[in-house]
Amino acid sequence: EVQLVESGGGLVKPGGSLRLSCAASGFTFSSYTISWVRQAPGKGLEWVSSISSGTATPTFYADSLKGRFTISRDNSKNSLYLEMNSLRAEDTALYFCARADPGDFHFDQWGQGTLVIVSS
């Protein structure tokens, strides 16, 4: 069974940092592009970042992040990470990791999310 399990969320003060993790199982993790998608309370889905499969692993980010977030992966641990710096109140959201189909990159598997709250 394919599983994606996020962790690392919590309460952080504005300007602070947090590292999210996503543990994958049930599939060949290294073969898939994986993304982070977030959802602010009561709002819609927002794609945050993606990291490609393979050895080069190009990364992509939403323009709105302005270099504050860094995505990475450790294929030996079947894990995805999101390093978030200079956090703002507007980063408060439920953060999902999602697996992208290798063909056309639709998100065919999702985790249940980890909640990040940025507040003083």
Next chain:
Amino acid sequence: DIQMTQSPSSLSASVGDRVTITCRASQSIDNFLHWYQQKPGKAPNLLIYAASSLESGVPSRFSGSGSGTDFTLTISGLQPEDFATYYCQQSYSTLFTFGPGTKVHIK
């Protein structure tokens, strides 16, 4: 970035109704358009990929169509479990984007 719009933003419908949701891209995205259903407190669930391909396990009352910039999601015979929010998403660009969502309410 490719911008996605959806209409309507919300709608009220009754069980058994035929419902159509529209998604428009700011530029041509061929058929790199996908639809998700989300219920409160849950992760999104893939319904349709590549504009018109039904994901395995999704009821056949869901269908998708379109290409280029204009796409539709149709629910033929709304069921109680279909009351949810629906999102489109493009993957034509490596900077993926979602539409703002359409919430389907019970009339």
